[in-house]
Amino acid sequence: MSSHWLKPYMPRSLYARAALILVVPVVVVLLVVSIAFMQKHLEDVTAQMTRNAVREVNLVTDVMQGAETQQEALAAAQPDMEALQMTARFLRPNEEPEVGKRRWYDFIAPQLVNELRGALPEFVAIALPRGQPVRLYLATDLGILELAFERRRLSPVAPHQLIVTMVFFAVLMTSISFLYMRNQLRPITRLAEAAQAFGRGRTVPYSPSGAIEVRAAGNAFVDMRTRIERQMEQRTLMLSGVSHDLRTPLTRLKLGLSLLPEDESAPLMNDVNEMQSLLDAFLEFSRGTAEGSPENVDPAVWLRQITEDALRVGHSVKLVSVEGQGTVSFRPMAMRRAVENLIGNAVRYGTCAEVSLKLTPKSMRIRVEDDGPGIPVGQRTEAVKPFTRLDPARNQNLGSGVGLGLAIVADIARAHGGALRLGKSENLGGLCADIIIGR
Template structure:
């Protein structure tokens, strides 16, 4: 329960959390040492010194107790004042005690005043403006006596020096630790950046570094990246090779069927056309997102061009709302293929398609909506798998799809570090397909 309410206030980055782990114990130690030093050690020392000074003050008061005038009293205690290094005088009839402001960091002064009031009932006021001089105002039968002496007789000199020294060295050592910690965390940051870039379809140079554990994680990432790249390359080569090799027999079949009577060859030519469509889909799926590296692309301009091309091809496609401006690192050929697949599916299973864009500082969303039957929520996960054909939801007799359209779109989205989300169009009632890519 405690972790839940504390979690929103905790830093999210590794560097900030490591800094908190480093600084928090240091601050706690400083507070504990400071409080213990002030309350225990300094308190005892101050009480002893104040008690000794109070005995001297009481001696002066007792000596002048039998005097009848102020001058006589001062004359009687003059030898004591000289020996005790004190100065004394009586305040005038219209004169009041002068209480100077204390220093804000003088945390010993309140203890000194408290001890003096306990020891000296005749004390009426105390002035402790600095560490050099202390002034006591005592109520006597002859008037208010002002007694001045060295402040160092009441408490230690500059008791805050220990705390200041601890704070200085704590800040110094913490700064050094921060520099060392930043150097240790830099390899982790580079590993995170390389992994994030690879997840978005970019390969950035990376070499393992840092501690042994970080080096091991970096080497494991490089091996994983190499295996994934080999698998992608092998998949592309296999599918491309198979699809390419199938074209030759299909061409021979089409030539052979052209020699037969038209009424006999028609059904067979339809089968060959479906096989040709399947081969083309294989080629498109095998190409994936292999067309070059990501470049800065204006997604609004790219989508406008795709919609214009679809309209010239006779597809009922329209450009919807465009929100935001800027560029995003994309593979334009792959994005074009993905959006064209979505538009093709929309006009095949519905009557029209609408394409919109939302560009923010964190993400890019390309939305394609249609007025077709849509896809039920429980079948949307299955719909993006290769060779998936959802006959009840989207009538396959309306086209020659082979179940790779949404799979290609999902593959393109994942290669850009994004995701394909399927839902229901609120405005058109059919399918709503969102390609969401982080910036």
């Protein structure tokens, strides 16, 4: 429960999470080793080396104590400085110590300054130039003394080398691990893409690969996809046979009724026509997206053709707006049937319909609005269920609907990996139906 605040900041993709799991331990290990190395090793070694250097500096300054001039002081200390590999000089009266800028990666320098300042009361400054001897400035009775000696007398010459080496090999091994991890995650990504495409009504080539667990999941997906495709094919064949077998006796009934007197055959003919309508609606719902295969379609041209066809049959429909451009992969015949159902419902329960299209980089939205009575919020979930009639909301006397129109649209939208959303039209005041599918 306490980790909920962290979830919005965590990566969502499997690759990013695996990378985070890989990088965080490496960074933690580097930090721990670096801190332990600096505190437990470098600082102790530097302190010991600095104390030794201070004793040598005190030896040189003690020898100079009795001299009356700078030349005498330097001459007196010359034998000791040669033995200690030091050089010395006094600054001129107007000359200032040249300290210069400290290197950013010289993290031992602050400790050196603190150690020398505490151990040498006459300490003035110290210069730590790169690749040159250290210059230590001390205040004496004869003026400011400059002592020069090698940096390795105070601290390790390159204390940062260990950290640089660790960082280099950490980056190298992490890069190799990233390449290996990418190869291991690629089969999972391919499986996810194949499953997503199949959920949107497309079948892409896929063969299981990768680790044993990933292969097992891939084989299970292939078997599931094969069974679903086989069931869809069997359903299509069954519907074709049912359609043929049921339409034939209905046609014979119509022919037989046409031979009877009109006053006797009229009620029976109405029953036969109603049975025909029920059969057509049921077959249309059961057919789903069986016809056709996904194609790359320009939805603007495709939707404009549907509205023009609706106008020719006498529907009051208008394509009011098209936002975005590009192609979308879907089954054009199935989606056409869904849009035509929405337009048919709109002009049946209202007087006009407005159609709009909006394309984004990730989705396509087809909207159909009408000026009819609409559907109350509490009944919109029931409205998309098969064989549901909402008598209080929609006047069923205006048409011979059997409660499958919106169910067909919802089924087609789901088959494309999308959804049907119902709301209230802000422009016309009636029902607003959106078909939303991914691109």
